[in-house]
Amino acid sequence: MATTIEQPVKTKAEPELLGFLAEFDDPNALIEASKKVRDAGYRNWDTHTPFPLHGIDEAMGIKWTILPWIVACCGLMGGTIAISMQWYMNAYDYPFLISGKPLFSIPACIPIVFELSVLLAAFGAFFGMLGLNQLPKLYNPMFKSEAFRRVTNDRFFISMDAKDAKFSEIDTGEFLKSLNPTNVEEFWSDVESPKLPRNLKLGLSIVGVLMIMPPALVAYKRSTTTNTPRVHIVPDMDFQPSLKAQNTTNVFSDGREIRPNIKGTIPRGQFKDDNIPFYYGLKYLPEDQDVVTIAVQDEKKADAKPAEDKKADAEKAPATKPAAADPAAAAAAEAKKLDELPWVTEFPMPVTAKMMARGKERYRIYCSACHGLGGEGDGLVTLRAMDLQQGTWVKPASYHTENVRKLPVGRLYHTITNGVRKMPAYGPQIPPEDRWSIVLYLKALQKSQQIDANTLPEDVKRKLRDTK
Amino acid sequence: MASVTAEPIDTTIEVPGKRTPLVTGAHDYGTVTDAVCRLAECKTPKAWYLALGVSACLMGMLFGLIGYLIITGVGVWGNRSPVFWGWPIVNFVFWVGIGHAGTLISAILFLFRQDWRTGINRAAEAMTIFAVVCAGVFPGIHIGRVWLAYWLFPIPNQMAMWPNFRSPLLWDVFAVSTYATVSLLFWYMGMIPDLATLRDRATGKIQQFAYGLFSLGWNGSSRHWHRYERAYLLLAALAAPLVLSVHTIVSFDFAVSQLPGWHTTIFPPYFVAGAVFSGFAMVLTLMIPARKICGIEDLLTDRHLENMTKVIIATGTMVGYAYAMEFFIAWYGGNRYETFAFINRAFGPYAWAYWIMVSCNVISPQLFWIKKIRTTPWMIFVVCVFVNIGMWFERFVITVTSLSRDFLPSSWGYFKPTIVDVLMLIGSFGLFMTLFLLFCKFLPMVAMAEVKSVMPRPGGHGDH
Numbered sequence: 001m002a003t004t005i006e007q008p009v010k011t012k013a014e015p016e017l018l019g020f021l022a023e024f025d026d027p028n029a030l031i032e033a034s035k036k037v038r039d040a041g042y043r044n045w046d047t048h049t050p051f052p053l054h055g056i057d058e059a060m061g062i063k064w065t066i067l068p069w070i071v072a073c074c075g076l077m078g079g080t081i082a083i084s085m086q087w088y089m090n091a092y093d094y095p096f097l098i099s100g101k102p103l104f105s106i107p108a109c110i111p112i113v114f115e116l117s118v119l120l121a122a123f124g125a126f127f128g129m130l131g132l133n134q135l136p137k138l139y140n141p142m143f144k145s146e147a148f149r150r151v152t153n154d155r156f157f158i159s160m161d162a163k164d165a166k167f168s169e170i171d172t173g174e175f176l177k178s179l180n181p182t183n184v185e186e187f188w189s190d191v192e193s194p195k196l197p198r199n200l201k202l203g204l205s206i207v208g209v210l211m212i213m214p215p216a217l218v219a220y221k222r223s224t225t226t227n228t229p230r231v232h233i234v235p236d237m238d239f240q241p242s243l244k245a246q247n248t249t250n251v252f253s254d255g256r257e258i259r260p261n262i263k264g265t266i267p268r269g270q271f272k273d274d275n276i277p278f279y280y281g282l283k284y285l286p287e288d289q290d291v292v293t294i295a296v297q298d299e300k301k302a303d304a305k306p307a308e309d310k311k312a313d314a315e316k317a318p319a320t321k322p323a324a325a326d327p328a329a330a331a332a333a334e335a336k337k338l339d340e341l342p343w344v345t346e347f348p349m350p351v352t353a354k355m356m357a358r359g360k361e362r363y364r365i366y367c368s369a370c371h372g373l374g375g376e377g378d379g380l381v382t383l384r385a386m387d388l389q390q391g392t393w394v395k396p397a398s399y400h401t402e403n404v405r406k407l408p409v410g411r412l413y414h415t416i417t418n419g420v421r422k423m424p425a426y427g428p429q430i431p432p433e434d435r436w437s438i439v440l441y442l443k444a445l446q447k448s449q450q451i452d453a454n455t456l457p458e459d460v461k462r463k464l465r466d467t468k
Numbered sequence: 469m470a471s472v473t474a475e476p477i478d479t480t481i482e483v484p485g486k487r488t489p490l491v492t493g494a495h496d497y498g499t500v501t502d503a504v505c506r507l508a509e510c511k512t513p514k515a516w517y518l519a520l521g522v523s524a525c526l527m528g529m530l531f532g533l534i535g536y537l538i539i540t541g542v543g544v545w546g547n548r549s550p551v552f553w554g555w556p557i558v559n560f561v562f563w564v565g566i567g568h569a570g571t572l573i574s575a576i577l578f579l580f581r582q583d584w585r586t587g588i589n590r591a592a593e594a595m596t597i598f599a600v601v602c603a604g605v606f607p608g609i610h611i612g613r614v615w616l617a618y619w620l621f622p623i624p625n626q627m628a629m630w631p632n633f634r635s636p637l638l639w640d641v642f643a644v645s646t647y648a649t650v651s652l653l654f655w656y657m658g659m660i661p662d663l664a665t666l667r668d669r670a671t672g673k674i675q676q677f678a679y680g681l682f683s684l685g686w687n688g689s690s691r692h693w694h695r696y697e698r699a700y701l702l703l704a705a706l707a708a709p710l711v712l713s714v715h716t717i718v719s720f721d722f723a724v725s726q727l728p729g730w731h732t733t734i735f736p737p738y739f740v741a742g743a744v745f746s747g748f749a750m751v752l753t754l755m756i757p758a759r760k761i762c763g764i765e766d767l768l769t770d771r772h773l774e775n776m777t778k779v780i781i782a783t784g785t786m787v788g789y790a791y792a793m794e795f796f797i798a799w800y801g802g803n804r805y806e807t808f809a810f811i812n813r814a815f816g817p818y819a820w821a822y823w824i825m826v827s828c829n830v831i832s833p834q835l836f837w838i839k840k841i842r843t844t845p846w847m848i849f850v851v852c853v854f855v856n857i858g859m860w861f862e863r864f865v866i867t868v869t870s871l872s873r874d875f876l877p878s879s880w881g882y883f884k885p886t887i888v889d890v891l892m893l894i895g896s897f898g899l900f901m902t903l904f905l906l907f908c909k910f911l912p913m914v915a916m917a918e919v920k921s922v923m924p925r926p927g928g929h930g931d932h
Binding site: 027028046047048049050051052053054056059060062065067068071085086089090093094096098101108109111112114116118119121122123125129132135136137138140141142143149150151152153154155157159222223233234236276350403428 | 496497501604615622624625626628629630632633634636638639642643646649653654655661664665667668669678681684686687688689690691692693694695696697698699702703706707709710713731780802838893916917918920921922925
C-alpha cells in the first residue's frame with residue numbers, strides 16, 4: 001500500500017486556464033454580444049441561458065441538428081421489429097389458429113406496429129438528444145463559478161473555451177469586456193483528480209455482478225432440461241392432496257379412492273318412478289331396467305367398423321355376448337327386446353288442442369328437417385343426403401307405413417327419447433311434455449293420410465280444394 | 469429586468485387585439501424561480517405532512533389488500549359469473565383516462581403553440597404518470613396469478629409459447645406500457661432544466677447530489693437547448709397520436725368482443741373524448757387547491773382554469789353526444805340484443821348508476837357556459853369533482869351492465885362489489901395522492917424554463 005503513495009500523481013499538476021465566462025442580465029444584450037462573438041470568428045464558444053432563447057440560434061450560427069433523422073430511423077426500426085416479431089411468433093414459430101382467422105394479416109398487426117414505432121422513436125428522441133449533447137456529464141469546471149449558478153435562474157452567459165484557435169488570455173478577455181457584460185471571470189481546471197475513487201469502482205462492479213447473478217441463474221434454469229423436478233416457488237395447482245379415481249388408498253376400508261354411490265342414491269332431477277308412463281312411455285318398469293334406454297343401433301354403422309376392432313371386440317366378449325360379433329344380429333336382438341316391453345297405448349296425460357299446437361310447432365323445429373313436414377321421410381336434410389349418395393345415410397322410415405302406424409305411443413315416445421339408428425336421442429333436448437306433444441302430432445299426421453275424403457264434412461272438403 | 473406590471477389584472481377578460489399576460493403579478497425571471505422552488509426549499513407546511521400521512525395510509529391499505537388478494541385469490545373481489553370484468557377493469561379504464569389530459573396538455577397544446585399550457589403542463593404530466601401507475605396496478609393483479617404476469621410479454625420461455633398478437637388485450641399491454649414509458653420520458657426530459665435550477669439553488673448535500681444526478685449536468689448551453697427543443701417537439705409529435713391510440717386500443721378491448729353494448733364502432737372516439745374530459749377534470753381538481761397552497765396563483769391564473777373549463781365543455785358535450793348516439797344506433801340498427809342492452813342500462817337494475825353518469829357527465833359540464841362558474845375556482849372544483857364521479861360511473865355502466873345481462877336470460881346476474889373492491893378503489897386514490905404530494909414537495913411543479921420563455925422580454929422585444 002505504501003508504494004502507491006510514493007507514486008507521482010499525474011493530476012497534481014498546475015491548474016490551467018480553461019476559458020472565460022461573461023455574464024449578462026439581459027437576454028437581448030446576450031443576443032447582441034453573441035452576434036459580435038460569431039463575427040469575430042470564434043468557434044469554440046457557447047452561450048448559456050435559463051430558458052431556450054429565441055433568436056440565439058441565428059446570432060450564434062447554430063446549424064440544424066440531425067436529431068429528426070435519428071428519430072425517423074428509430075421509428076422505422078420499431079415498426080420493422082414489430083411486424084417481423086408478430087409474423088415470427090404467431091404465424092411461423094407458434095402458429096396460432098383462432099376461429100379460422102388468417103395466421104398473419106396486416107390489419108391485426110397495426111396496433112403493435114404503431115406502438116413499437118412510437119416507443120423506439122421516443123427513445124431515439126430522448127437518448128439521441130442526450131447523446132448529441134454529450135449528457136450526462138455531471139462534472140463541469142464551470143460549475144465551480146458561484147455566479148454561473150444563476151444560469152439556470154435569471155442570468156445569461158457567454159463561455160469562451162481556451163481550446164479555440166483564436167483564444168488568447170489577454171485579447172479574448174479584453175474582447176469580452178468590450179461586449180458590456182456585467183461581469184467577466186475565468187474558470188480553471190482542477191487540481192484534484194476528477195477520477196472516481198478506485199474502491200468505488202470495485203464496489204460498484206461487485207454489486208453489479210451480484211445483481212446479475214439471480215436473473216442469470218433463472219435464465220439458465222429456464223433454458224436447460226433436467227431430470228429432477230423443478231423448484232416450484234409458487235406451486236399453483238401442480239401438486240394436490242386430492243384422491244384420484246382408479247387409485248388405491250388406505251383411507252377407506254375397501255381400498256378404493258373413488259366412492260360408489262350410496263344405495264338408493266338418485267341424481268338430482270332423475271326421480272321419475274312416481275310417473276313411469278309419463279317419463280318412460282311404459283306401463284311399469286321391467287326387471288332389467290337397462291332395456292328402457294336401448295336405442296336400436298345403426299346396422300350399417302356397426303358394419304363400417306374396421307375389421308381389427310371387430311376382432312378385438314369378439315375376443316373381449318367371447319361367449320356371454322355373442323351379439324357383439326355380429327352387429328346386425330345385435331340390432332335385431334335389441335329391437336326384439338324393445339318390442340316385448342309393456343308400452344303404453346294411451347297418452348299418460350290429458351290431450352288438448354293446445355298440446356296439439358305445441359306438438360306441431362316442436363315437430364317442425366326438431367323433426368321436419370329429416371322426416372319432412374308430412375312425415376314421409378323427405379325432409380330437406382334427407383333429400384340432400386340422398387342427393388350426395390354417400391351411402392352412410394339411412395333414410396328415415398315414413399310414418400305412414402303399416403309397421404310404424406301400429407307402434408304404440410309409448411314406443412314412439414321412447415324413440416324420440418333415446419333415438420334409433422341415425423337419429424340421435426332427443427331426450428336431453430326436448431322436455432317430456434313436448435315429446436308427448438310431438439307424439440300426438442305424429443299420430444294426427446298418420447291419421448291425416450288414412451282418411452277417406454268422402455267422409456269429411458263439406459266445409460273441410462271445400463277448404464282442401466281451395467288450398468290445393 | 470423582465471418584469472410584468474404590478475397592478476392586479478383580470479386575466480379572464482377578452483380585450484381584442486391585446487394578449488392577456490400569462491403571468492400576473494410583479495414577476496421577473498428570478499421571482500418566478502423563487503415562487504416555484506419555494507415549496508422544495510422552505511420548511512414544509514404541516515398540512516403537507518397531514519395530507520401525506522392520510523394518503524400514505526390509504527396507499528398502505530391498497531398494498532395490504534393486494535397482498536391479501538394474491539395470497540387468497542381473486543375470489544375476494546365481487547367478480548363472478550357472469551361479471552368477470554368488474555371493479556378492477558372499471559378502475560383501470562378510469563385511471564388510464566385520467567392520464568390523458570396530461571399528455572394532451574403537454575403534447576397537443578404544445579404542437580398548437582398554445583402558450584398558456586406552460587403554467588399547467590408539468591403538474592398535468594406528473595398526474596399522467598401517477599394515473600398510469602394506478603391504472604397499471606389493476607390489470608396486473610386482475611390476471612389472477614400475478615407471478616405469471618410476464619406471460620403477457622413476448623419473452624422466450626421453456627413452454628415454447630408466444631402471446632396472441634391478435635388479441636386486443638395484448639395490444640393493451642403494449643399500448644399502456646408504451647404510453648407510460650413515453651410519458652415518463654417526456655415528463656423527465658421537460659424537467660431536466662428545472663432540476664438543474666433546483667441543483668444550483670440547493671444547499672443541503674443530499675439535495676445537491678440528488679438533483680445533480682437527475683439533472684444530468686445540464687448547463688443551459690444554447691447548443692444543448694437547440695437539440696433539446698427539437699427533441700421536445702419530436703416527443704410531443706410522437707405523444708400526440710399516442711394519446712389517441714391508447715384509449716382507442718383500450719376501447720378495442722370492449723368493441724372487438726361480440727357483447728351487446730360493447731360491440732360498437734363509436735367506442736374509440738367516444739373513449740378518447742371521455743378520457744380527455746375526465747383528465748381535464750382531474751387536472752382542475754388537483755390544481756385548484758395546489759396553486760392556492762403552493763402560492764403559484766400568478767403562474768397558474770384564472771385564465772388557465774377558464775381555458776381548461778372550455779375544453780371540458782367541448783369534451784363533455786362530445787360524451788353526451790356519444791350517449792345519445794349509442795341509443796340511436798341501438799334502435800336504428802334493429803338488433804334486438806343491442807336495443808335491450810341500452811334500455812336495460814337506462815331502466816334496468818343498474819339504472820341508478822346510469823343516471824348518476826348522465827347527470828354528472830352531461831348536465832354538470834354545461835354549467836360552464838356561465839361565465840361566473842367558469843371563473844370562480846371553488847365552483848370549478850365542485851363541478852370537476854362531479855365530472856370525475858360521473859366518468860368513473862361511465863366505465864362502471866359500460867363494463868357491468870353489458871356483462872350482467874347478455875344474450876341468455878339464463879346467464880344473467882347482478883354484480884355486487886365486495887368491501888375489498890371498494891377499499892382498493894379508495895386505496896388507489898391514496899397511491900395517486902401520495903405520489904402527487906411527493907412530486908409537489910420535491911420536484912418543480914411548474915415548468916420554470918417554459919414559463920420564462922413565454923414571459924415578455926425586457927425592452928418590449930417580441931410578444932412572448
